[in-house]
Amino acid sequence: MAGKLVNPQLASERESEIGDLAEWLAEDRFPTGQRIEPIEIAKSVEIGVIRGRYGDKFDGILEHDNGRFFIYCNLDRVQSLTSSRARFTLAHELGHYFILEHYKALKSGRVPKHASFCDHESKSPVEIEADYFASCLLMPTQRFCRRAKKLPSGLEGIQKLAAEFGTSLTSAAIRYAKLDLLQCVIIKWGCDRYGWKWLSPSAYARGWRKTIEAPVELVQGSATEQIMSGGTSHGEIVRCGSTAAHWFPFMQAGPRRNCILREEAISLGRFGTLTLLFPDS
Numbered sequence: 001m002a003g004k005l006v007n008p009q010l011a012s013e014r015e016s017e018i019g020d021l022a023e024w025l026a027e028d029r030f031p032t033g034q035r036i037e038p039i040e041i042a043k044s045v046e047i048g049v050i051r052g053r054y055g056d057k058f059d060g061i062l063e064h065d066n067g068r069f070f071i072y073c074n075l076d077r078v079q080s081l082t083s084s085r086a087r088f089t090l091a092h093e094l095g096h097y098f099i100l101e102h103y104k105a106l107k108s109g110r111v112p113k114h115a116s117f118c119d120h121e122s123k124s125p126v127e128i129e130a131d132y133f134a135s136c137l138l139m140p141t142q143r144f145c146r147r148a149k150k151l152p153s154g155l156e157g158i159q160k161l162a163a164e165f166g167t168s169l170t171s172a173a174i175r176y177a178k179l180d181l182l183q184c185v186i187i188k189w190g191c192d193r194y195g196w197k198w199l200s201p202s203a204y205a206r207g208w209r210k211t212i213e214a215p216v217e218l219v220q221g222s223a224t225e226q227i228m229s230g231g232t233s234h235g236e237i238v239r240c241g242s243t244a245a246h247w248f249p250f251m252q253a254g255p256r257r258n259c260i261l262r263e264e265a266i267s268l269g270r271f272g273t274l275t276l277l278f279p280d281s
Contacts, residue, residue, distance in 0.1 A: 010128060018129055021098060022136035034147065035166050036138050038090035039081060042071060047097060049090070051075055058115030060089035062096045064106045069097060084168045088118045088134050095133030102126060119271070120174060120188075121196060139165050139175045148181050155237045155264045155276050169266065170274060174198050184278040185247070187211060189228060191272055208277075211247050219246065223265040227273045239264050247277055 010018070026036050029044070042049055047062075048070040061072040071093045078086035093116065096102040105111040120131060139161075147164065151157035155173075162172035173186050183202040188195040194213040212218070218225040223238040232238055242263040245251050251258055260280040268274055 010125075010132060014129070015132065018095075018099060018133050019136045019141075022095070022133045023140045025098065026137050026140045034143060034164050036091075036140075038087055038094055038137065041094060042090060045069075045097070047071055047094075049073065049081070051081060059085065059118045060093045060116045061113050062093040062106060062116075063113040064109075069106075084162065084166055084171075085118060087138065087166050088168060088171055089116070091134035091137045092116055092118055092130045094137065095130035096126075099129060099133060102130070118168075118171075120170060120198075135171060135175050135178075138167050139172065141179065144175060145179060145181065148176065148179075153182050154262065154278065155266055155274075158276070159237070159266075170268065170271075173274060173276065177203075182278050184276055185211065187224075187275040187277070188268075189215070189224070189273040189275065191270075192228070195272060207251070208244065208248055210250055212249060223263045224273060224275045227265045227267050232267065234267050234269055237264055237266050241280060242277070 025041065029041055030036050039049060046068065048068065050070055050072050052072060052074065053076045054072075054074045055076055058072075058074055059077050060074065063070045063072065071090060073081060073086055073089055078089050080086060096106065106113070116127060116130065118131070122128060122131070144161065144165065148157060148161055151160050158173050158176050159169060161176065162169045165172065170188065176182065177184055177186050177198050177200040180200045180202050182200065183206065184200050185203050185208055186198040188197070192215060194215070197211055199208060215228060218228070219242070221240075222242065223240045226232055226238050240263050242261045243258060244261055245258045247261065261277050262280045264276045266274050
């Protein structure tokens with residue numbers, strides 16, 4: 001997966017349109033409390049939800065058949081309909097239903113049903129739009145920011161946000177960075193390789209862009225290296241100090257932009273490792 005896009009972008013107007021739609025839906029259907037229930041939204045518009053086991057072929061699919069929409073959830077990848085991965089999958093497929101252009105294309109048969117994977121790795125504009133819809137639906141801006149400001153910075157706070165909003169750690173981390181709640185860089189690793197990275201707007205403005213992408217470049221004993229070598233238990237956050245110059249190869253050790261970073265890492269189980277980098281201040 002090396003060379004994945006950094007912060008796959010929607011045009012600002014399109015992003016606002018989709019975000020406003022998702023957040024309106026969240027507020028309309030669940031005006032109080034933290035958690036949005038996508039399965040209840042699906043039921044309210046008479047979308048059938050079908051569970052099955054389909055190996056690694058997809059996480060979810062939205063299909064229009066005989067005048068009705070159906071969401072297929074793959075239990076081999078999402079485990080159960082109440083898991084954080086299933087909730088994001090359902091919200092993603094609801095994006096395809098509620099975003100008008102997606103709805104019309106599927107209903108008319110102009111585009112066939114397609115497999116969706118909720119790993120935030122797709123380059124397809126349609127999938128990026130549905131991912132963004134899902135993030136805004138499950139983690140509405142005001143609710144998410146209000147709660148985040150009361151929690152510790154870094155992965156500890158992101159873990160709590162993920163649990164409270166019922167999302168995966170990865171989805172909560174991307175939302176956290178996108179809303180610039182912390183100047184940070186998120187790097188997702190596969191079991192033995194680089195996957196992708198996501199930068200907060202303030203980190204991007206600071207010039208923290210090109211990072212190391214080979215596991216062999218990790219410092220031995222660093223937080224990420226410990227996780228990837230299997231030296232820690234699942235769910236445990238490992239922390240250590242680092243420098244911007246180490247993680248960003250185009251940055252020299254001497255210049256003023258270099259600084260001490262906190263490196264935090266956590267295992268995602270079969271889905272790899274997540275690294276969070278932010279200033280140690």
